[in-house]
Amino acid sequence: MSETERRGSTKDRFIEKVFAFLTRSLYREVDVYAPVPIPSGSPQLNVANHFGGVSDALLLLGVLPDRPGIVARDVIWNVPVVGRLMNWIGAIPVHKPEDHNSPTSNDEMFASCYGALDNAGNILIFPEGVTRNEPSIATVKTGAARIAIGARAHGVAGIQIVPLGIHYEDKAALRSRVFINVGVPLDLDELIAEQTPAATEVTASNRAAVDALTDDIDVALRRAAPDFKDWSEAGRLATGASIALRGQLDDPASEVPFGLRNRLANTLADLPDKQRAKICASVQDYQSDLDAIGTTDAVLHAHLRTGGFLRTLVWQLIIGICLLPFVAVGIAVNVIPFLLVKAVGRLRVAPSMHSTIKPVVAALAFGITWGIVIWRAIAAFGWAAGGVAFILLPVYLAAVVLFVERFTLMLRAYRRWRAPGDPQTFSEQIAERRTAVVEAVLGS
CATH class of the missing domain: 3.40.1130.10 (Glycerol-3-phosphate (1)-acyltransferase)
Structure with missing residues (x-):
């Protein structure tokens, strides 16, 4: 046949x-x-x-x-x-x-x-x-x-x-x-x-x-095919491609088509090292601002166009205030495991050893601490209280991590905004950083 x-x-x-x-x-x-x-x-x-x-x-x-x-x-x-x-x-x-x-x-x-x-x-x-x-x-x-x-x-x-x-x-x-x-x-x-x-x-x-x-x-x-230096470069070039392409969409708040984004990212991967490094650096700077205010490029782009940037900042502030009670309890419960993991991070060992030791120490420290809290709750108030503690303990930990990360990023962004000799507002700075990404991508 x-x-x-x-x-x-x-x-x-x-x-x-x-x-x-x-x-x-x-x-x-x-x-x-x-x-x-x-x-x-x-x-x-x-x-x-x-x-x-x-x-x-x-x-x-x-x-x-x-x-x-x-x-x-x-x-x-x-x-x-x-x-x-x-x-x-x-x-x-x-x-x-x-x-x-x-x-x-x-x-x-x-x-x-x-x-x-x-x-x-x-x-x-x-x-x-x-x-x-x-x-x-x-x-x-x-x-x-x-x-x-x-x-x-x-x-x-x-x-x-x-x-x-x-x-x-x-x-x-x-x-x-x-x-x-x-x-x-x-x-x-x-x-x-x-x-x-x-x-x-x-x-x-x-x-x-x-x-x-x-x-x-x-x-x-x-x-x-994808042919990037490493996963970090792959992610940043793909992000840069999405940011540059978003302004060409009929609805900039929508998702950039996956295939279109990857075709451009693949083209960027063929650029000389210096140009790729410029794109990656501009994406990293802009992404740190997005992380600081807890938003995405699609949302921010729409807000910058409609003047809703201030509402984004106010909304993030409200979320932070609502998290405070959970953060306070989370810190009180998890302070000892936090300190243990922090101490392990200061050990002078190879990065590969850190990546092995820290997860083990974190799992043991938080597991034992949470086990004690759940046991005390059951002893004092019964099994129902133990079940509630079992559900809420991860929530308290997540609240602490989210709050600390967001606070650190926003503080960094605030210091940059208040830098001497820079009269721009934060909204102007972040818009400028977005423009830098687009120019780095499309100008290459």
């Missing part, structure tokens, strides 16, 4: 509907952006970043117009039921020496890929070879290039290599949002013609040709 006939079979249509249903069920929104149409009717090798493990394949099976055959590590077939599922959807196993502690051959895998690409076929590979926890692309391996060049050498003409960037809002959360950025396809025949002398035989064993194509795939994938 040809690839075209397979894609039109009842089984194939059923598989596509199953994965489309799963995708719609698991994710609140899946936005696909393709500046040019995804190729159809020609052999297609899809290359995607690998941030979400199995979720990556599930998503792409649910949104690509033609269901691809997935190239996956053969160890997956060892999982009960999963192996049968992989066979059912037409996945192609790849053998890695590290999975078998011995040399392995992928001749069968390459042959399967060549066959799948023949007759306008369609396959999917994750060329990094591993699932990434960092917001950046790992070193792209040569497997995708070897498959494409090998298939061409075996007579498959017109192969298109399509980079797919998967951007998760939160890859661990259900009903979150996903943006799939489809990059500009690479025409393999054109690349070979440009990079290789006409008389040269180009096969999968031609190291120079494989390395050159791998470099092309690496560049294309980094343009389509």
Whole structure:
């Protein structure tokens, strides 16, 4: 059966509907952006970043117009039921020496890929070879290039290599949002013609040709997928993109579309270090002001436009006053655990040791203290009082943390506003900081 006939079979249509249903069920929104149409009717090798493990394949099976055959590590077939599922959807196993502690051959895998690409076929590979926890692309391996060049050498003409960037809002959360950025396809025949002398035989064993194509795939994938220095930079560039785009919306108080934001953030990630640092610094300054008054850019932007900034500050003051009784009780109950955690923070140990010790000390200190309070409440007033104490103790702690954080941020903002030689009001300062973010983003 040809690839075209397979894609039109009842089984194939059923598989596509199953994965489309799963995708719609698991994710609140899946936005696909393709500046040019995804190729159809020609052999297609899809290359995607690998941030979400199995979720990556599930998503792409649910949104690509033609269901691809997935190239996956053969160890997956060892999982009960999963192996049968992989066979059912037409996945192609790849053998890695590290999975078998011995040399392995992928001749069968390459042959399967060549066959799948023949007759306008369609396959999917994750060329990094591993699932990434960092917001950046790992070193792209040569497997995708070897498959494409090998298939061409075996007579498959017109192969298109399509980079797919998967951007998760939160890859661990259900009903979150996903943006799939489809990059500009690479025409393999054109690349070979440009990079290789006409008389040269180009096969999968031609190291120079494989390395050159791998470099092309690496560049294309980094343009389509998230590729940030670290999570801090990723968050700040995404925030800066949202702030800059909000002024272009019909309703600036509404949420900036997830895909639009990530496309701009991805573009910002390609800027030189100095420009990225400028954007991140301006976002951090503006965000500290937003945190100080407990609001968001969407709300503040609307209030700055309508003159409601003073109402925002007054409302935050009212909230602070209402919290005071809870704060007083929270401090009285939790003063000893607070001091213990503070003392641990002063220990001269490595940051990794702090990250281990502090949560343990905090859990023990607060747990023991709360246990004593609940026990005393039960002894004095009965089980009902113990239940009330059990519910209220976390509320008192949250009130203290919220109040202290907000008070510290507002005090910092007040000192900056009252700095000598600065005649601006705080509302003018925060509006200026927002403008600085927009200019840093759009001026880059």
